[in-house]
Amino acid sequence: MKVLVTVKRVIDYNVKVRVKSDNSDVDLNNVKMAMNPFCEIAVEEAVRLKEAGIATEVVAVSLGSKVCQEQLRTALALGADRAILVESDEILESLTVAKLLQKVVDDEKPGLVIMGKQAIDTDNNQTGQMLGALTGFPQGAFASDVKVDGDKVQVIREVDGGLQTVSLTLPAIVTSDLRLNEPRYASLPNIMKAKKKPLDIKTPADLGVEVKSHTRLVKVSPPAERKAGIKVASVEALVDKLKNEAKVI
Amino acid sequence: MAILVIAEHDNSELKPATLNTVAAAAQMGGDLHVLVAGAGCQSVADAAAKIQGVSQVLLAEDACYEHQLAENISLLINELGKDYTHIVAAATTSAKNFMPRVAALLDVAQISEIIRVESADTFDRPIYAGNAIATVQSLDSIKVITVRTTGFDAAAAEGGSATVRAVSMLHNAATSAFVGAEIAKSDRPELTSAQVIISGGRGMGNGENFALIEKVADKLGAAVGASRAAVDAGFVPNDMQVGQTGKIVAPDLYIAVGISGAIQHLAGMKDSKVIVAINKDEEAPIFQVADYGLVADLFEAVPQLEQQL
Numbered sequence A: 001m002k003v004l005v006t007v008k009r010v011i012d013y014n015v016k017v018r019v020k021s022d023n024s025d026v027d028l029n030n031v032k033m034a035m036n037p038f039c040e041i042a043v044e045e046a047v048r049l050k051e052a053g054i055a056t057e058v059v060a061v062s063l064g065s066k067v068c069q070e071q072l073r074t075a076l077a078l079g080a081d082r083a084i085l086v087e088s089d090e091i092l093e094s095l096t097v098a099k100l101l102q103k104v105v106d107d108e109k110p111g112l113v114i115m116g117k118q119a120i121d122t123d124n125n126q127t128g129q130m131l132g133a134l135t136g137f138p139q140g141a142f143a144s145d146v147k148v149d150g151d152k153v154q155v156i157r158e159v160d161g162g163l164q165t166v167s168l169t170l171p172a173i174v175t176s177d178l179r180l181n182e183p184r185y186a187s188l189p190n191i192m193k194a195k196k197k198p199l200d201i202k203t204p205a206d207l208g209v210e211v212k213s214h215t216r217l218v219k220v221s222p223p224a225e226r227k228a229g230i231k232v233a234s235v236e237a238l239v240d241k242l243k244n245e246a247k248v249i
Numbered sequence B: 001m002a003i004l005v006i007a008e009h010d011n012s013e014l015k016p017a018t019l020n021t022v023a024a025a026a027q028m029g030g031d032l033h034v035l036v037a038g039a040g041c042q043s044v045a046d047a048a049a050k051i052q053g054v055s056q057v058l059l060a061e062d063a064c065y066e067h068q069l070a071e072n073i074s075l076l077i078n079e080l081g082k083d084y085t086h087i088v089a090a091a092t093t094s095a096k097n098f099m100p101r102v103a104a105l106l107d108v109a110q111i112s113e114i115i116r117v118e119s120a121d122t123f124d125r126p127i128y129a130g131n132a133i134a135t136v137q138s139l140d141s142i143k144v145i146t147v148r149t150t151g152f153d154a155a156a157a158e159g160g161s162a163t164v165r166a167v168s169m170l171h172n173a174a175t176s177a178f179v180g181a182e183i184a185k186s187d188r189p190e191l192t193s194a195q196v197i198i199s200g201g202r203g204m205g206n207g208e209n210f211a212l213i214e215k216v217a218d219k220l221g222a223a224v225g226a227s228r229a230a231v232d233a234g235f236v237p238n239d240m241q242v243g244q245t246g247k248i249v250a251p252d253l254y255i256a257v258g259i260s261g262a263i264q265h266l267a268g269m270k271d272s273k274v275i276v277a278i279n280k281d282e283e284a285p286i287f288q289v290a291d292y293g294l295v296a297d298l299f300e301a302v303p304q305l306e307q308q309l
């Protein structure tokens, strides 16, 4: 079974992003970029399926500008066999990403697509589910455990009340939650080897998808700042403040 | 034209998140309809019909909708949704699962987790873990929207008298099946609707020590939350995680115990009215958002707090 795994290039999760002074967007100049943490988890899961003899090939896909090749090389160093970049300098909204991925799925015919549950830049949490609708595949979103069994995959999902288990008929889509696994680090020899692994480049036009905008970004503003509070010296003082000043207890 | 709100429920009870969602939808302008899709959920439809401002409740009952499987529910909403200007649901794990499928089926964008309605087609939503607020205009004729419930006061649960109409549309994709669920049973209020929350982080050291926090929670009638580190370490279950990728909360009082205050955690709680931090490291970033900070060892401070309440 072939496994397709998606890899998004995003701002590093340690960086606190700032809004541009003209409120047109956030400022990504000279900001450290990295693989979306949920995609790292997705890649790890795919590689583990290969190590377990369940996946025969792991194909990593990224969509965006040329520099996304960096994150694809990382995926290759982590154990993916080959990579596909759908290259575009335009803003790719989730629905467009899903449409492009649908074409890649048509070409590659994977048994399983593993994606992140959420990109930490847009915080959209929707692309995997959209791909599910477009392909007609079932989905195990927010997965904390994935077990392939014949033509089915059993997925444990993190839901508001606890955990839910579903059984999906393959081909299916899984989106990773934080507890699915702990991603490994790429070793230096594997980083070197990754440079020689195949990386194909396609364009949205090659895939026959029109890049369309369904939304317009009107402005981006900084969030309301909390004003700095005070330090209290003791538990007594804290209880007193909560009772008599804040009046919340 | 009308707006379709998708009810959040467990087949027996309408969840409070629906009330905040109705309030958000009301700001978009239009007749408000609520869809209750499930199995044996007449009582939910009856409750939805009483919500102030709702004019019609659509009730779709079938075994294939019982567990809100995204594959089936999305097909149902896709069919119903074509007659609406907006399809709106609370940003719970259930709606986050099926709403993007609805959007893709309708060939429109989903605008996720809005916190404000600027106009019928323009909405504010946090991006980058809440470090920026994007104002987004939808260019689609049908707007598919999830609502961050903390951004909207609840609509009144009583006072309305909507008609309940049964819809008999059956959509069973038959590609997925519910196997089981482990749903935490607790007498405490739910995190997302609690007035007071006390959360523990890695500083708690282990799961047993959460008992210290629970005792305080009992006195305050509070819900108990946690940081990702506490969940990852296995101290407490995943449904307690507060943050960018966990639950978003905004209680009157949030007490963070042994939590450093990473941006991902702050993203889930910094809209709380009053924030208290108890941490032994005076440099911990949590103190930058805390109204009242106590630099102390939690193992001394928390039992004292419990005694003094």
Ligand SMILES: Cc1cc2nc3c(=O)[nH]c(=O)nc-3n(C[C@H](O)[C@H](O)[C@H](O)COP(=O)(O)OP(=O)(O)OC[C@H]3O[C@@H](n4cnc5c(N)ncnc54)[C@H](O)[C@@H]3O)c2cc1C
Pocket (backbone or CB within 6 Å): A013, A037, A038, A120, B200, B201, B202, B203, B204, B226, B227, B228, B229, B230, B241, B242, B243, B244, B245, B246, B247, B257, B258, B259, B260, B261, B262, B263, B264, B265, B268, B278, B279, B280, B281, B284, B296, B297, B298, B299
């Ligand atoms: C993609 C992604 C998503 C994430 N999503 C979330 C999320 O939704 N929610 C979330 O919380 N995190 C999330 N995180 C993790 C986040 O970055 C932090 O790692 C996490 O919040 C840290 O948890 P913590 O504060 O409990 O642990 P730490 O950062 O280790 O802090 C522990 C604190 O406890 C204090 N302490 C220790 N012992 C005591 C004591 N005896 N008395 C008093 N204080 C003590 C220490 O001084 C320290 O400040 C996410 C990370 C990533 C990459």
Ligand SMILES: Nc1ncnc2c1ncn2[C@@H]1O[C@H](COP(=O)(O)O)[C@@H](O)[C@H]1O
Pocket (backbone or CB within 6 Å): A006, A007, A008, A009, A036, A038, A039, A042, A061, A062, A063, A064, A092, A094, A097, A114, A115, A116, A117, A118, A119, A120, A122, A123, A124, A125, A126, A127, A128
């Ligand atoms: N441009 C992209 N390139 C690769 N993967 C993407 C892209 N956009 C979204 N994804 C995948 O979809 C997941 C969810 O993204 P989102 O719906 O934007 O939060 C991400 O974790 C990625 O795995």
